[in-house]
Structure formats: C-alpha cells, structure tokens
Amino acid sequence: MIIFLQSILNGLLIGGVYALVAMGLNLMFGVMKLVNFAHGEFLMAGMYVAVGLASLGTLPGALGIFGIYWVALPTMFVMAAVGFAFYLLLLDRAARFGESPQILLTIGLSIGAQGLAQVLRGSSFRLVPNPINGAAIRFGGLNLQLGPAIAFIVALGVTVVMAWILRATRFGKSARAVAESAETAEMLGIEVRRVYLVSTSIAIGLVGLAAALIIPYQYTFPNVGQNFVVVAFLAIVIAGLGNVVGAVFGGLLMGVMQSLTASYFDLDLSTAAIYLLFLAVLILRPQGLFTRGRRTL
Amino acid sequence: MRRALVILMVWMAAAVGLVSSNDYFVSVATTMAFLALWAQSWNLLCGLTGNISLGHSVFVAVAAYVTVILFQQAGVSPLLGGLLGILGSVVLAGIVGAATLRLRGPYFTLATLSAAAVVLSVILHYSELTGGPSGLAITFAHDSPFDLEFTNVRAYFLIATGLLATVTLILDLLKRSKLGFYIAAIKSSEEAAAAAGVRVALVKVIVFCLSAALTALGGVVYVFYIGFLDPNFLSGLTLSVEIALIAVVGGINYLIGPIIGAIFYEAIDTAANATFGASGGWDVMLLGFAVVVLVMTEPRGLCELAIRLLRLVRGRPARSWS
Secondary structure, X not given: OHHHHHHHHHHHHHHHHHHHHHHHHHHHHHHHOOOOOOHHHHHHXXXXXXXXHHOOOOOXXXXXXXXXXXXXXXXXXXXXXXXXXXXXXXXXXXXXXXXHHHHHHHHHHHHHHHHHHHHHHOOOOEOOOOOOOOOEEEEOOEEEEHHHHHHHHHHHHHHHHHHHHHHHOHHHHHHHHHHHOHHHHHHOOOOHHHHHHHHHHHHHHHHHHHHHHHOOOOOEOOOHHHHHHHHHHHHHHHHOOOOHHHHHHHHHHHHHHHHHHHHHOOHHHHHHHHHHHHHHHHHHXXXXXXXXXXXXX | OHHHHHHHHHHHHHHHHHHOOOHHHHHHHHHHHHHHHHHHHHHHHHHHHOOOOOOOHHHHHXXXXXXXXXXXXXXXXXXXXXXXXXXXXXXXXXXXXXXXXXXXXXXXXXXXXXXXXHHHHHHHHOHHHHOHHHOEEOOOOOOEHHHOEOOOOHHHHHHXXXXXXXXXXXXXXXXXXXXXXXXXXXXXXXXXXXHOOOOHHHHHHHHHHHHHHHHHHHHHHHHXXXXXEOHHHHHOHHHHHHHHHHHHHHOOOOOOHHHHXXXXXXXXXXXXXXXXXXXXXXXXXXHHHHHHHHHHHOOOXXXXXXXXXXXXXXXXXXXXXX
C-alpha cells in the first residue's frame, strides 16, 4: 500500500514537469496547428541557460536553501525571447508551408540544436551542486522529494494563470478564436500573426520555466529534451490536441502511469504500457480524454 | 523512359562501387543505398497517401530480429527466414494500419511513433531471445550466398542498389496501376473517393503493408551487411526520423527524391565526420541546420530546388511555392 501511494506521489510530481512542457506544446498546436518536434530541445536550451545562470552563484542571504530558484524568472524570459526569435525567423514563413515541411523543419531544428549543444558544451552531464538535490520531507512513511514538489506546485500555479489568460484576457480570446478558425479570426480583425507570435513566446517561455525548475535535480545534457518531449506528446494527445488546460491532466496522468508501471512491472515494459494506453486512447477517443466535442483551447 | 533512367543510374552507381578500390567509399555508398531504399519504401506510403510515419524503423527491426534469431537458433537460411521476417512486419503493419490509418495528420504520426516504441520495448525486454540492449552479433568467415554471407562487402552494395532499383520501379508501376489511381483519389479527398466506390480503409492498409514489406526487405539484407543487430540503431527514434527526413528532403513527389535525399544526407554526414571527427556532434548539428535551411529555401525538397535553379539559369521566372 505504501509503495502504491509513494508511486502515485512520485508520478504526480514528475507529471508536473510534463504538464509544463505539454502546455506550451498544446498551445502551439491549438493555435498554429503545428506539432513542434523541437520542443524538447527548447527545454534543453533552457536548462543550459539556467545552469549557466545558476553557476554564477545564488543570491546572497535571500531565499535560504531555495537560493538556486532565482534563475527561474530570468530563464523564462530569456526563453520567451528565444521563442519570439523562433517565430520571427522561422515559423512566420513556415506557417504557410504544408504539414510535412513543418514537421521536417522542427525535426531538423531539434537535431541541429542537439548537435550544437554537443559542439558548444560537450556531451558531459551537468548539475550545479545545490541543497535541493536529494532533499526530501518525510511524512506518514511517504517521501516527498523537494525539487519535484516545487516544480509540481509551480506547474499548478501556471495552469491557473494560463486558464485565466485564455479565458479572460484579450490575447486569450483572440487565441481561442484563431484556434477555432484562423481565417474567420482574420476577417474579424484579429491580427493572427501577432497571436502566433505571442503564443510561441509563451510556449517557449513556459518550457524555459520548466527547465529552470528541473535543473536542481535533473542532469543537463544535449539529448535531455527527448526524455521529456515524447511523454509530453503522448500527454497532449491523451488530453486532446490543442486543449491547453487538459494537457496538465494529461501530463499528470502520464507521470502516474510511468511511476506505477515502473514500480510494479519491469522498467522496459513500463514504456510499453504507457504507449499502449496512448494507442488505446488514440483509437477509441481520438479527440482526447479531457476534450468534449470539438472545443479547442 | 523515366524507368530506364532510374535503372541506368543505379547500375552506373553499382559499377562505380564495383571497380572502386577504396573500401571506405564503398561503405559510404552502401549506407547511402540502404538509406535511399528505406526512404523510397517510406515514400510509398507518405508520398502517395500523405500519411507521415515516424515508426518505420520498427519494420526494419522486426524483420532483422526474426531473420537473425531463426538463423542462429534454428539454422534457417536468411532467404527463408527473411521471408518470414518480412511477413512478420507485414502482419504488424496490417494490425497497426487497420487501427491507426483512419487517424489523420499528427495523430497518425504520433500513433506510428508509439506503436514502434511498444514493439521495440518488448523486443528489448525478452533479452534471452533478442540479446536485450547488447544486441546480437552475426559472425561468419566464409562466403555463403544462401545465408546472405559475403566476405566481400561489395556484394551487399550490389544487392542494396539492386533492391533500390526494384523498389523504385515498384513505386513507379504502382503510381500507374489501378491501385495507384485509388490512392491518388484518396489523397485528394477521402470522402469523394469513398463516394466513388473506393474502399478507402482497405487501400490504405494495403499501401501501408506494402511499404512495410519493402522496408523490411532492406532490413534483412542490412543486418547481414553490418553483421550486428544493434538495438540502439534499430530501436531508437533516430532511424525512423532519418528515413522520413531523407525522403522529404529529397522531395516526396519525385521518384528520384529519396535517392537524392540519401546522397545529400550521407554526404553531409561523411564530410562532417571527416573534417571534425565523429564524436563532437558536428555531423548532427550540420545535418539538422542544413535541413532547416533547405526547408526555409524550398519546403518541397531538393528536387524542386533543382528545378527552380534550372529555370533561373534559363532565365524564366521561378514558380513560387504555394
């Protein structure tokens, strides 16, 4: 029983990071109908930025053992700027291409970025020594890993903020209109390209935030993004492509599934179990578990 | 005419490979031929139906594992074992295809990706039979054509180029056949095709199975050429992505596209490794960014780019992409 509860807890905490990665992925898919295969590499880039900042030191005296988290906001803004450039340099033009050139573009970018990281920083595993790594709180026989717990709480907070942005702000309303039909939105006077630009910046900024939250306990290396992005893909399909808030539940579900199957089955088969769940959802309910009808975003 | 051209090209390449005394050159050319063969088989599905599969390496893997395991455990000749391996891949494609081909766009892509991951993690799990993560080695010292064992690697180059020509011809014939017209109808509008009496689901599954069979065929020969079943190569996302990338880089609307794509891909890889060494990440970086630059210049691939350049040289205005 304790193993079961511990697995659920671990899964939820891992799932928080998947949720942050998946949210941005789904925002881009929902608004731009673009599957960003390079999303994991933006996570990787964010991790290198965060590690670089964190190795400068912690804020003296402030934040206590949480000193390393000062990098979170700067990393998020740096990555949002990267997302801004990503849209202006590549996506703005590629938005007019068909589906297969877009997939090719993001896959090319993903491969290129992994190579670039290896050329610039080598293939070694990096971790800035910090008190969060390995720290845990014990209660009632359960072990609460501090680093993943913080990431999880922030992920929930970000979900609430994103849900509010999409529901209540002018940008959110425009984004939902564009997701429904870009042509109609354009005719109604919404500047579609600006919505695309802001969505990409938010999506990449979120992935930067996720990067900063995991560097205290997760090694940084050139291929690290792959570990997260494939799961995030599965999470968004299970949630429903384009359903940003649903992506969070998808991310948490994937985390719990992964953790449960790893505790009770072999590690190899835990991967198989996740993909099987995914295939089952895809075949039985292609619109996703958390999406009713055709509603998007 | 086009068919004759393709055959001529492939045989010229084969002749160059045969007379070349440079083993390194031959090994690069052989890899090129296998990549082109897989990309061409992949293109049979994607180029014709527009469904992008990112799981094609699973067909290479299934055929290779079945063939090698039958050969090593039961002494079954790879010529027979290979047929069984291909059959295995076709059955798998039939199951996966029937379940996922009604999905469109990114759903199908993600479904193939995960179907491949399921099969491959099962392969890794039963390590007593499959060697698990450390793979299976095939060792031989003598020529034995019926066991696909040749001590001279040029033999594999000949087989690979021969298979490449065969697959290219099959694709060409298919495009002009009744099935080819069904597929073209489905690609332009599934609803219209169905209304006109085309059995959409059946046609799509048949094309998927055919594509899987040809991919598997390459896998059977490849594994004997390399002499090692490497799960890292076969099971990763990398090979599937490479196959798709090569076909799309070359241009999916051209018979010669995947061949051009494979030459482009392998040439960059080889040049980067020769200049910067194989371990620094330069090859991956250059390949990735070359693809990005290519897509931004001409999203329809190298063939289209070449045509545009030709028009430019002749002074006629280039057709812009739509």
